Amino acid sequence: MSLWGADRYHVLMTPPEATKQRGRPRSEQSHQKVLEATARLLGSSSYDSISVERIAAEAGVGKQTIYRWWRNKAEVVLEAVLTGYVEMELVPMDDTGDLHQDLSAWMQGMLTEGFREEFIAMARSLMAAGLEGLPETAELIRQEHAWESGALMERLRRAAERDELRPGADIAAAASALIDPLLFRIVIGKPCAPAWGQALVDTVTSGIAADRPAR
Amino acid sequence: MSLWGADRYHVLMTPPEATKQRGRPRSEQSHQKVLEATARLLGSSSYDSISVERIAAEAGVGKQTIYRWWRNKAEVVLEAVLTGYVEMELVPMDDTGDLHQDLSAWMQGMLTEGFREEFIAMARSLMAAGLEGLPETAELIRQEHAWESGALMERLRRAAERDELRPGADIAAAASALIDPLLFRIVIGKPCAPAWGQALVDTVTSGIAADRPAR
Amino acid sequence: MSLWGADRYHVLMTPPEATKQRGRPRSEQSHQKVLEATARLLGSSSYDSISVERIAAEAGVGKQTIYRWWRNKAEVVLEAVLTGYVEMELVPMDDTGDLHQDLSAWMQGMLTEGFREEFIAMARSLMAAGLEGLPETAELIRQEHAWESGALMERLRRAAERDELRPGADIAAAASALIDPLLFRIVIGKPCAPAWGQALVDTVTSGIAADRPAR
Amino acid sequence: MSLWGADRYHVLMTPPEATKQRGRPRSEQSHQKVLEATARLLGSSSYDSISVERIAAEAGVGKQTIYRWWRNKAEVVLEAVLTGYVEMELVPMDDTGDLHQDLSAWMQGMLTEGFREEFIAMARSLMAAGLEGLPETAELIRQEHAWESGALMERLRRAAERDELRPGADIAAAASALIDPLLFRIVIGKPCAPAWGQALVDTVTSGIAADRPAR
DNA sequence: CAATAAGCGAGACGGTACGTCGTGTCTTCTT
DNA sequence: AAGAAGACACGACGTACCGTCTCGCTTATTG
Numbered sequence: 020m021s022l023w024g025a026d027r028y029h030v031l032m033t034p035p036e037a038t039k040q041r042g043r044p045r046s047e048q049s050h051q052k053v054l055e056a057t058a059r060l061l062g063s064s065s066y067d068s069i070s071v072e073r074i075a076a077e078a079g080v081g082k083q084t085i086y087r088w089w090r091n092k093a094e095v096v097l098e099a100v101l102t103g104y105v106e107m108e109l110v111p112m113d114d115t116g117d118l119h120q121d122l123s124a125w126m127q128g129m130l131t132e133g134f135r136e137e138f139i140a141m142a143r144s145l146m147a148a149g150l151e152g153l154p155e156t157a158e159l160i161r162q163e164h165a166w167e168s169g170a171l172m173e174r175l176r177r178a179a180e181r182d183e184l185r186p187g188a189d190i191a192a193a194a195s196a197l198i199d200p201l202l203f204r205i206v207i208g209k210p211c212a213p214a215w216g217q218a219l220v221d222t223v224t225s226g227i228a229a230d231r232p233a234r
Numbered sequence: 235m236s237l238w239g240a241d242r243y244h245v246l247m248t249p250p251e252a253t254k255q256r257g258r259p260r261s262e263q264s265h266q267k268v269l270e271a272t273a274r275l276l277g278s279s280s281y282d283s284i285s286v287e288r289i290a291a292e293a294g295v296g297k298q299t300i301y302r303w304w305r306n307k308a309e310v311v312l313e314a315v316l317t318g319y320v321e322m323e324l325v326p327m328d329d330t331g332d333l334h335q336d337l338s339a340w341m342q343g344m345l346t347e348g349f350r351e352e353f354i355a356m357a358r359s360l361m362a363a364g365l366e367g368l369p370e371t372a373e374l375i376r377q378e379h380a381w382e383s384g385a386l387m388e389r390l391r392r393a394a395e396r397d398e399l400r401p402g403a404d405i406a407a408a409a410s411a412l413i414d415p416l417l418f419r420i421v422i423g424k425p426c427a428p429a430w431g432q433a434l435v436d437t438v439t440s441g442i443a444a445d446r447p448a449r
Numbered sequence: 450m451s452l453w454g455a456d457r458y459h460v461l462m463t464p465p466e467a468t469k470q471r472g473r474p475r476s477e478q479s480h481q482k483v484l485e486a487t488a489r490l491l492g493s494s495s496y497d498s499i500s501v502e503r504i505a506a507e508a509g510v511g512k513q514t515i516y517r518w519w520r521n522k523a524e525v526v527l528e529a530v531l532t533g534y535v536e537m538e539l540v541p542m543d544d545t546g547d548l549h550q551d552l553s554a555w556m557q558g559m560l561t562e563g564f565r566e567e568f569i570a571m572a573r574s575l576m577a578a579g580l581e582g583l584p585e586t587a588e589l590i591r592q593e594h595a596w597e598s599g600a601l602m603e604r605l606r607r608a609a610e611r612d613e614l615r616p617g618a619d620i621a622a623a624a625s626a627l628i629d630p631l632l633f634r635i636v637i638g639k640p641c642a643p644a645w646g647q648a649l650v651d652t653v654t655s656g657i658a659a660d661r662p663a664r
Numbered sequence: 665m666s667l668w669g670a671d672r673y674h675v676l677m678t679p680p681e682a683t684k685q686r687g688r689p690r691s692e693q694s695h696q697k698v699l700e701a702t703a704r705l706l707g708s709s710s711y712d713s714i715s716v717e718r719i720a721a722e723a724g725v726g727k728q729t730i731y732r733w734w735r736n737k738a739e740v741v742l743e744a745v746l747t748g749y750v751e752m753e754l755v756p757m758d759d760t761g762d763l764h765q766d767l768s769a770w771m772q773g774m775l776t777e778g779f780r781e782e783f784i785a786m787a788r789s790l791m792a793a794g795l796e797g798l799p800e801t802a803e804l805i806r807q808e809h810a811w812e813s814g815a816l817m818e819r820l821r822r823a824a825e826r827d828e829l830r831p832g833a834d835i836a837a838a839a840s841a842l843i844d845p846l847l848f849r850i851v852i853g854k855p856c857a858p859a860w861g862q863a864l865v866d867t868v869t870s871g872i873a874a875d876r877p878a879r
Numbered sequence: 880c881a882a883t884a885a886g887c888g889a890g891a892c893g894g895t896a897c898g899t900c901g902t903g904t905c906t907t908c909t910t
Numbered sequence: 911a912a913g914a915a916g917a918c919a920c921g922a923c924g925t926a927c928c929g930t931c932t933c934g935c936t937t938a939t940t941g
Binding site for chain 4: 925931932934935
């Protein structure tokens with residue numbers, strides 16, 4: 020299942036055109052096999068120790084078939100990661116009515132889930148592919164950085180609707196403040212103690228200032 | 235000037251040994267020329283479109299001279315970036331006594347400075363080199379991620395000493411919440427509006443919850 | 450017009466069967482278009498710089514249509530060359546009754562005609578295709594090497610019938626001695642002076658003539 | 665031993681320059697290994713079924729090392745063939761004083777030697793490489809077509825000096841008339857009966873001899 | 880002051896991967 | 911059933927880098 024839930028096929032590929040197509044149609048099976056092989060290899064190797072040739076071999080596919088549909092390795096890896104071929108369990112976001120408690124539980128889950136080897140590998144691959152593919156693939160990684168679209172943003176949105184947030188609170192900023200430090204540490208492999216995550220949740224939910232500045 | 239101020243030479247290189255050296259000593263001039271050339275190339279090319287060969291040519295240096303002192307391209311780039319061969323102006327952190335105002339001013343400065351082409355290039359190079367050099371260079375990028383060592387942490391520390399922060403506030407978490415989302419966006423090239431930065435500062439300084447949870 | 454005069458279709462293709470054919474019959478138009486396109490391309494490119502794909506594109510024909518009727522590029526090229534799609538003017542062989550004079554005139558004609566760019570291209574293509582298609586196409590190029598079947602052999606045969614040749618003279622050997630050195634030089638692109646050709650004719654005719662021509 | 669006897673290194677490579685050379689010198693061992701590997705492969709495969717990659721692998725050499733010194737496969741093969749890495753025994757040319765007898769013996773030897781599998785392979789490789797490498801390598805194959813430089817021309821020259829040839833006889837033409845038909849048949853794989861070779865010798869010798877041999 | 884040692888620029892080396900091209904087969908819709 | 915279109919598996923091409931190695935040369939310390 021994808022981190023992003025939705026099918027992201029359209030992000031990389033133009034949707035099937037309405038024009039009557041001539042010639043042999045694209046083999047959807049090959050498409051799948053490539054992404055699966057990529058995901059499999061990413062699980063056991065780093066981004067730049069896998070080659071297009073190995074992906075092709077692993078997928079039982081011709082190299083040209085890869086280059087026919089993707090411009091380079093970065094794009095293949097991005098599609099594999101973004102469309103969820105790299106398996107990943109989402110940390111569930113509860114809604115007990117208590118925002119601080121829900122975020123705390125979620126954060127602890129993320130600290131566990133996010134530092135699983137597979138997630139680290141995936142996050143690094145995403146980052147490496149995004150950086151290498153620049154500037155062509157920049158838009159992709161930008162779009163997909165939108166973790167806010169997930170459960171976290173949703174939970175914050177609900178809190179706002181229930182007037183649990185102070186007026187003017189920016190939920191996108193809050194989501195960023197929660198998730199980006201975590202993601203960063205996952206990518207660079209810096210371990211995070213549970214207390215650190217908790218402090219982050221505390222900070223975002225209640226701020227750090229002794230007296231709230233008047234705005 | 236380096237982002238980190240201090241000389242980081244020791245991080246990558248064993249310090250000059252006390253033992254009396256035989257043979258021709260290392261040419262400090264070559265050392266400099268390599269780092270300068272690397273910085274120059276990083277300004278106009280991405281991390282993986284520059285090669286050791288190009289660095290050597292640009293520096294007017296033999297390739298072996300590079301490999302004698304660094305293990306691979308990632309290390310050269312890391313040293314060039316970390317020791318400040320990539321020029322960079324630090325955003326000054328004021329201390330007017332008003333934390334929220336000081337952080338706001340600093341954030342707006344960072345939004346300007348951080349999205350300068352050179353800073354983006356440097357940040358991406360750092361990231362790419364760190365990722366590629368794994369696991370050998372992991373420690374480096376982890377250490378250098380410690381932006382807390384800079385002005386931001388210092389300002390927060392002073393605020394804490396003056397009891398401007400609520401009890402139990404975690405300044406490291408706050409610093410992370412402020413800087414990581416910014417850094418992330420710089421690396422992936424996602425533009426940030428001034429309002430977004432402001433919201434981040436607001437969130438961290440005052441939190442988002444309507445009522446502070448009792449802790 | 451073909452060097453060999455006759456239609457060589459049968460050499461490569463099984464003759465049209467008598468059996469009642471089911472389905473759409475072979476498009477003779479496509480057949481022609483392929484050979485024409487091949488000849489056209491051979492005029493401007495060398496054998497191995499043209500591809501089946503280019504032939505198909507140039508002919509406006511599907512690639513499979515080519516592979517349905519020929520086994521490989523060598524066969525297509527051989528048929529195109531051998532059936533005379535590569536335009537070629539035969540050097541006429543006179544019969545004035547004077548063998549030495551007739552052969553001399555013919556040789557000078559060949560030296561002119563054979564070193565025309567088109568002939569060179571054709572000869573090289575024939576050679577290259579024959580070599581590449583080995584061993585399948587070996588028989589073809591062997592058969593077609595039989596230049597003896599042409600005007601030269603015919604003229605020699607007539608001379609023999611008129612007792613102009615010394616007893617025991619081998620006209621096939623004489624024909625080979627005349628034409629192979631020429632052909633070889635055409636293929637490898639080694640220029641031949643008129644005097645060289647004349648010397649060849651002199652050598653062979655004094656070797657086979659009943660009475661040595663007075664020179 | 666080479667068909668041409670002499671070392672042909674200079675034909676393909678610029679001779680070692682007098683200029684003081686910098687950097688690591690060319691590995692003569694690698695040079696040899698490439699040519700040996702090429703010759704070995706040519707013995708068991710046809711010209712275009714061997715690849716540069718296989719040559720490199722067989723030689724235990726990097727592919728770039730081949731491309732550093734030769735422009736393409738054709739040049740490697742040409743050098744391997746022309747410098748005699750493809751083993752070849754020359755047919756000895758006797759000088760009994762009787763030209764017709766000497767040429768007959770030599771021709772019968774050639775018919776045996778030339779149709780040995782190795783010689784056929786070598787001749788075809790030479791031809792294929794020469795054709796493919798056009799026009800760059802054209803000069804090479806032209807030069808090397810100069811079989812006249814060998815024993816045959818030498819024998820004819822001696823005969824001329826002894827006035828065994830008729831006045832005005834062109835020994836180059838005679839040599840061509842003898843060897844090119846043979847070479848052509850070897851290349852295209854057309855078997856030659858001993859009688860055919862004998863007829864060729866008869867034709868040429870009676871053409872050039874001062875006194876016709878009695879037959 | 881020679882001998883020894885190690886660094887230097889240069890550039891060839893054995894390799895790995897790249898991205899392109901060509902071959903001959905297969906699969907779609909069209910004629 | 912054949913044709914045009916074009917995707918497919920395969921594999922060679924020629925290039926670019928990697929990290930190592932060997933040259934002749936230079937610059938130190940040591941004997």
